[in-house]
Amino acid sequence: MATIKDVAKEAGVSVATVSRVINKSPKASQSSIDSVSAAMKKLGYRPNAAARALVSQSTNTIGVVVSDVSDPFFGTLIKSVDQVAREAGKHILIGNGYHNADDERHALELLINSRCEAIILHAKGLSDEELINYAKEVKAGDH
16 A cells, blocks of 8 residues: 555655645645646555544544444434534444444444544443443543
């Protein structure tokens, strides 16, 4: 997989210039945009979402945990959340709890570790106390 350094070398520009193009900086010239875009396409380069999240302190993601995505109620819920998220320029990550506390916990942990900006949770297996502890943990970590 190509790196930002590979793109810079292919385009004949600095890594900083590639970064400016990727981040749509007004400081990037049209010739830089053209050469970097061509290099990215040629190399099949895709910006690293995790690295971008570190820099911007934003993942632009909303997590959703439901009991069963095949249930029509939850399908409708997820579709509605996705519509609102898209309007706000966000994406969603979905976890399936399968009506089981361990699966709900695992899905919730994955979304927390993915640094979702918000999490919508429908939990049947987790206790109120455990949910409150998760909320306190996330608030303390400023997720």
